[in-house]
Amino acid sequence: MTELALLVQGLLDGSIYALIAVGLTLVYGLLRILHVAHAALFTLGGYVGVVVTNETGSFILALVAAMIVAGIAGMIIYRLVYQPILHLPPYVALIASIGLFIAMQEGFRFYDEQGVSYVNPPVQGTLELAGQTLQLAKIVTFFVAIILIGGLGLLAAKTRTGVAWRATVTMPAMAESFGINIIQVRYINFFIGSALAAVAGVMVSLTTNLVEPTSGDVWSYKALAIIVLGGLGSMRGTLIACFALGVLEAFATTTCVPLGNIQICLGEIMNRDAIAFAFLVIVLMIRPQGLFVRA
Amino acid sequence: MEDLLNAYDMSLIRTAAVMVIMALSLNLITGFCGQISLGHAAFMGVGAYTSVVLSINGVDFILGTLAGMALAGILGILVGLTSLRVRHDFLAITTMGIVFLFSGIVEQSSFLGDTDGLSGYPHPAYGDFAYMVMTILLAIAVMLLSIYIRRSWMGATFKSIGDDEDTARILGIDVSLYKLAAFVMGTSLAGLAGSLYAHQTTIIQAENFGFIESITVLSMVVFGGVGSIAGVTVAAIVLTLLPLWSQFIGDYKLLFYGGLLFLMMRFAPYGLAGIVVRLQRLVFRRTGDTG
Numbered sequence: 192m193t194e195l196a197l198l199v200q201g202l203l204d205g206s207i208y209a210l211i212a213v214g215l216t217l218v219y220g221l222l223r224i225l226h227v228a229h230a231a232l233f234t235l236g237g238y239v240g241v242v243v244t245n246e247t248g249s250f251i252l253a254l255v256a257a258m259i260v261a262g263i264a265g266m267i268i269y270r271l272v273y274q275p276i277l278h279l280p281p282y283v284a285l286i287a288s289i290g291l292f293i294a295m296q297e298g299f300r301f302y303d304e305q306g307v308s309y310v311n312p313p314v315q316g317t318l319e320l321a322g323q324t325l326q327l328a329k330i331v332t333f334f335v336a337i338i339l340i341g342g343l344g345l346l347a348a349k350t351r352t353g354v355a356w357r358a359t360v361t362m363p364a365m366a367e368s369f370g371i372n373i374i375q376v377r378y379i380n381f382f383i384g385s386a387l388a389a390v391a392g393v394m395v396s397l398t399t400n401l402v403e404p405t406s407g408d409v410w411s412y413k414a415l416a417i418i419v420l421g422g423l424g425s426m427r428g429t430l431i432a433c434f435a436l437g438v439l440e441a442f443a444t445t446t447c448v449p450l451g452n453i454q455i456c457l458g459e460i461m462n463r464d465a466i467a468f469a470f471l472v473i474v475l476m477i478r479p480q481g482l483f484v485r486a
Numbered sequence: 487m488e489d490l491l492n493a494y495d496m497s498l499i500r501t502a503a504v505m506v507i508m509a510l511s512l513n514l515i516t517g518f519c520g521q522i523s524l525g526h527a528a529f530m531g532v533g534a535y536t537s538v539v540l541s542i543n544g545v546d547f548i549l550g551t552l553a554g555m556a557l558a559g560i561l562g563i564l565v566g567l568t569s570l571r572v573r574h575d576f577l578a579i580t581t582m583g584i585v586f587l588f589s590g591i592v593e594q595s596s597f598l599g600d601t602d603g604l605s606g607y608p609h610p611a612y613g614d615f616a617y618m619v620m621t622i623l624l625a626i627a628v629m630l631l632s633i634y635i636r637r638s639w640m641g642a643t644f645k646s647i648g649d650d651e652d653t654a655r656i657l658g659i660d661v662s663l664y665k666l667a668a669f670v671m672g673t674s675l676a677g678l679a680g681s682l683y684a685h686q687t688t689i690i691q692a693e694n695f696g697f698i699e700s701i702t703v704l705s706m707v708v709f710g711g712v713g714s715i716a717g718v719t720v721a722a723i724v725l726t727l728l729p730l731w732s733q734f735i736g737d738y739k740l741l742f743y744g745g746l747l748f749l750m751m752r753f754a755p756y757g758l759a760g761i762v763v764r765l766q767r768l769v770f771r772r773t774g775d776t777g
Contacts, residue, residue, distance in 0.1 A: 225578065225579070272752065276751060276752060276755070279751075281574060282522050283751050284751070285522070286747055287747065287751035289744075289747060290705070290743070290745065290746065290748030290750075290751065291744065292744065293740045293743060293744030293747070294741050296744070297738055297741035297744060300738075300741075412582065412586065412697070415579050419575070419576055419580075423575060423576070461587070461590040461594055462593060463590075464586045464590055465587045465589070465591055468584075468586045468587050469583075469587055471579070471580065471583050472584075472587070475568065475571065476567075479576065480576075481576070
């Protein structure tokens with residue numbers, strides 16, 4: 192494998208991280224909550240995507256349905272779980288979120304223990320690049336992520352809703368006294384973040400052709416690491432951390448470093464997930480506030 | 487007395503005693519000192535793997551357990567060092583990372599049995615009953631140690647750090663030293679629990695000490711009431727035995743634990759201990775009215 196192919200592979204994986212991590216950062220920025228249950232919405236999106244595609248035969252319809260269902264589920268989670276405990280110490284919301292995540296995961300087991308797969312998997316096929324085979328679905332994911340996150344950026348920069356949103360993140364009390372309905376902003380926030388996680392869930396289901404109750408686990412644990420790396424609440428930092436981690440994983444799992452007369456291969460000492468978290472721990476020891484501090 | 491309990495009852499009691507040690511050891515770090523840890527099971531794993539690898543190589547159970555505790559404690563210092571640098575949410579995610587580092591390294595190491603784990607290792611020749619009595623005595627010892635620490639000068643210092651780290655520092659408390667002390671004690675006791683666990687079962691795998699297990703232990707601390715020794719002990723026993731007694735709870739153990747964690751945080755964030763305190767207040771208010 193050439194360096195170029197590894198780089199591309201890393202960027203493609205980074206775009207999936209980005210779709211998940213954007214929602215987490217939005218929630219953290221607004222409420223200072225580590226929204227672990229976000230992972231369950233990723234999985235929920237995957238389930239809806241597969242089931243609706245199988246029922247109707249339309250993948251686009253399934254994608255939209257997954258976004259809406261997960262978005263509404265995210266708003267319900269905000270209303271029923273987070274809103275009543277916002278005044279309590281932060282660990283309360285964190286533990287409640289973990290509890291909800293585990294319970295939702297088990298809830299999917301009620302629906303279908305074995306997981307669901309596409310009858311006719313859409314967007315299959317592969318592409319050759321620099322001697323490496325890339326899955327078409329991953330390339331589509333990359334562009335979908337760029338379009339959605341870019342669109343979100345435009346929305347935040349140009350529209351009244353976007354201005355209200357940014358004002359609420361920066362200074363909630365002041366925003367409220369300027370007549371912004373901050374509760375409404377929070378609902379929109381959860382809807383958009385959760386819908387993006389659902390897109391990630393659907394797109395990943397294309398590459399694996401399987402959605403099971405635990406599908407979202409590893410992606411989401413790493414997304415949590417990413418938003419911490421990015422400085423918690425900094426959108427720019429998060430996006431950079433997403434792609435940096437994707438590329439780092441692609442290189443670290445395959446590259447060996449000669450040390451004296453033995454070859455040290457990181458991929459043989461620890462698996463991919465451990466590499467990601469080792470990176471996180473090392474970075475935090477050097478920069479405890481994350482790579483990028485919130486402006 | 488030995489005849490009254492069958493092998494299954496004894497295994498239940500042993501498991502509960504091990505979980506009491508586990509929960510109390512996390513309570514030292516999270517409850518007393520206010521440092522959240524989402525990766526406590528990894529230290530249990532370190533204790534378990536160390537003791538098992540040593541017993542395969544012919545080392546005595548007690549020596550192996552002590553070695554497991556020592557290694558878990560040393561790694562605990564390393565994690566404690568990160569807690570000096572990062573706080574709150576950053577610390578939560580860092581400790582979560584420890585679990586994935588642990589399982590990621592164990593599952594790639596052939597001498598630790600890769601993903602298959604280790605099995606068929608020798609057990610101490612005490613017999614089931616004596617082993618059970620030993621685990622119960624150790625659990626009681628850990629309870630007494632917890633009570634002693636809380637009543638001591640060190641306990642007061644932990645509490646001040648947990649309540650407000652910056653104020654504690656201004657008062658001249660060596661916050662770093664005491665945080666490390668809490669991590670060392672908590673993680674080496676988790677190592678003890680790990681060794682006890684490993685020698686009452688026949689196989690250990692990295693997934694026995696993963697994120698879900700860490701959350702299970704945390705849910706015991708939260709359910710009991712963060713910081714409350716009696717509450718945490720009761721919670722550890724109840725939450726260990728319920729899934730084994732009830733078929734439904736056993737099948738949907740995670741739904742139960744998850745739902746419980748969530749409902750507890752939502753409606754009673756101070757746990758069983760908080761509920762008891764609230765009931766006490768109710769009763770006292772009532773007697774106050776009549777008197």
